[in-house]
Amino acid sequence: MSMSTQPLTPEIVSQEGNAMVLSMGPQHPSTHGVLQIMLEIEGESVVKAEPEIGYLHTGIEKTAESLFWSQAQTVIERMDYLAPSSNALCYALAVEKLLGITDRIPERAQNVRVLLMELTRIASHCVWLGTHGIDLGAISVFFYCFDLRENVLDMQEATGGARMHPNYVRVGGLNGDLPAGYLDKLDAFIEKFPGRMRDLRGLLQANPIFQDRTIDVGILSVEEAIQWGVTGPSLRGSGVAYDVRKAFPYIGYDTYEFDVPTRTEGDAYARFLVRLDEMEQSHRIIKQARERLKKPGTVLLDDPKIVAPPKETIALSMEALIHHFKIVSEGFRVPPGDVYQSVEGPRGELGYYIVSNGENRPYRVRTRPPSMYNLQALKGIAPGNFIADLVVMIGSLDPVFGEVDR
Amino acid sequence: MPSTQTPPLAGAAIDPPSLRPSINDAIVERIEPSALRARLTALKAEGYTMLLDLGAVDYPERTPRFDVVYHLLNVFKPGRVRLLCGVDGSQPTLPSVMDLWKSADWAEREVFDLFGIVFEGHPDLRRIQLPYNWEGHPLRKDYPTRGAAKERSPRPAFANKMNVQAGTPPSGRTLEALQEQIKRAREADGK
Numbered sequence: 001m002s003m004s005t006q007p008l009t010p011e012i013v014s015q016e017g018n019a020m021v022l023s024m025g026p027q028h029p030s031t032h033g034v035l036q037i038m039l040e041i042e043g044e045s046v047v048k049a050e051p052e053i054g055y056l057h058t059g060i061e062k063t064a065e066s067l068f069w070s071q072a073q074t075v076i077e078r079m080d081y082l083a084p085s086s087n088a089l090c091y092a093l094a095v096e097k098l099l100g101i102t103d104r105i106p107e108r109a110q111n112v113r114v115l116l117m118e119l120t121r122i123a124s125h126c127v128w129l130g131t132h133g134i135d136l137g138a139i140s141v142f143f144y145c146f147d148l149r150e151n152v153l154d155m156q157e158a159t160g161g162a163r164m165h166p167n168y169v170r171v172g173g174l175n176g177d178l179p180a181g182y183l184d185k186l187d188a189f190i191e192k193f194p195g196r197m198r199d200l201r202g203l204l205q206a207n208p209i210f211q212d213r214t215i216d217v218g219i220l221s222v223e224e225a226i227q228w229g230v231t232g233p234s235l236r237g238s239g240v241a242y243d244v245r246k247a248f249p250y251i252g253y254d255t256y257e258f259d260v261p262t263r264t265e266g267d268a269y270a271r272f273l274v275r276l277d278e279m280e281q282s283h284r285i286i287k288q289a290r291e292r293l294k295k296p297g298t299v300l301l302d303d304p305k306i307v308a309p310p311k312e313t314i315a316l317s318m319e320a321l322i323h324h325f326k327i328v329s330e331g332f333r334v335p336p337g338d339v340y341q342s343v344e345g346p347r348g349e350l351g352y353y354i355v356s357n358g359e360n361r362p363y364r365v366r367t368r369p370p371s372m373y374n375l376q377a378l379k380g381i382a383p384g385n386f387i388a389d390l391v392v393m394i395g396s397l398d399p400v401f402g403e404v405d406r
Numbered sequence: 407m408p409s410t411q412t413p414p415l416a417g418a419a420i421d422p423p424s425l426r427p428s429i430n431d432a433i434v435e436r437i438e439p440s441a442l443r444a445r446l447t448a449l450k451a452e453g454y455t456m457l458l459d460l461g462a463v464d465y466p467e468r469t470p471r472f473d474v475v476y477h478l479l480n481v482f483k484p485g486r487v488r489l490l491c492g493v494d495g496s497q498p499t500l501p502s503v504m505d506l507w508k509s510a511d512w513a514e515r516e517v518f519d520l521f522g523i524v525f526e527g528h529p530d531l532r533r534i535q536l537p538y539n540w541e542g543h544p545l546r547k548d549y550p551t552r553g554a555a556k557e558r559s560p561r562p563a564f565a566n567k568m569n570v571q572a573g574t575p576p577s578g579r580t581l582e583a584l585q586e587q588i589k590r591a592r593e594a595d596g597k
Contacts, residue, residue, distance in 0.1 A: 053512075053534060053535070054533075054534055054535040054536060054537075057535040057536065059544060061520075061545060062544050062545055062549075062551065063551070065551075066551050226455050226456050226481060227507060227508045227509065228508050228509050229456055229457055229458060229459075229507070229508075229509030231458075235481070240481050240482070242481040242482075242484070247484035248431060248484060248486075338463075340432060340477060340486070340488060349458065349479075351458070351459060351477070353459070353461055353475060353477070355463050363463070364463045364464075366459070366461035366462075366463070366475070368458060368459040368461075368477065372512060373509055373512075376508070376509060376511060376512050379511075380508065405535060406535075
């Protein structure tokens, strides 16, 4: 931990007891973004930790209110920049529910969505594992992780043209079928993954330094985890097998075979193991989705009131031209109502509470950000630990600040 | 093109949950602020042990003006409850639920920050997403999406900020008291 090299002026020394106040971040490399933690410390021990967030607040929820339903998805995808597809999908599912078209989404589109969700989970966990490793001094893990992530980003680039935010999932299905060559890349990825997981496990799982740093660090009991609203791998590391994919199935997750890995220890090492197991389960789901993709089919809902007709038809059909013009110039309208839809993102239960007043723009989009609630638990688990362990705890809670601050 | 204005409300007041309950996989209830805490306590005892989220919606032309939305979850026997609580617009206050759920801490601070709804009994109700000296509550519908360019002043200095925290503010702090505190911190900062 780097301490300030400036002399300790009375301004930054608290007047109570021996406790000293130290600001960690927001430019600290191990805070995974722009997190500032106000620490009250006694020697090396943390007495109180108060995370200060908001440095990355971009007003996405407010922005979304003045965009069309389809445009809003573009900014919403940018919340959790490590798992863009899960944001886009969750939003699309919520809007589809409001439109009442959930049952009419083509099967192939749903299968591809499952594929995207699991790929994005692996890619996101790769960043988590790589940076978590670096925090603890295991540099080489990072390169293995980012190599694997590259393969996923290449596939994302193929679907939407952009590596980070492909905007491929749309309300009503997908923006076009999978491009040529995608499935070959996917097959290569499926082939490569088990070996790479063995490497990753080999590098860290039995590594005595890594174990020393993570076992019994940042213990989150079941009661505490529920109190703080922790979801996702962090909750499952404490022994609760709650997974939105199983509890409230969407896009056909109930037809896939997979397990929900849990651990009971609740420490950073347990969360590490849960995430690794989860990546392997994602691989299992991806293989099943790959099988289903052998069957061709449409990937976009055929409803010109919601989805613009294919570009080719515009020159041939007056109807198509009008519908296309309408969708592009004023978007589609969504019946009034409110809906809560959630998905199992890489960090936990990602939800959108959306209110529509019948217009072509969302009236209110409220995010249920899993990172924010997970990070909040830091206040509960940090006191009594060393500052150096704080880095482990932040890493093991895996916050993404685009989503915490929005 | 996206308009720079917040889109106008379509005619009469809207009351979403009663309109189309069929699309919700949750139990949806509307509740009065006076009965809120009792209902939440009862639901918690029923097994909805996690406060999943707490957000708000602004309906400027409706009375009560705000809806504060509580999402509860039972993690062991999957089930959801959504409570909507109307809050008056002139002096929006609600009792805090931080003693029931720790997760309400940041959620309530965020609703306070972006909507200006005061949660009475919250031990540390201050802005969370926006700078401490921000004026207004952006997620209100009357807050413009664009405005005149304004110089953004820095956050209060480190020491002042910590004093704000170290003072362990009494519970039930009002919005005015909070603003006063921020003002004092800002003045001290200016010296």
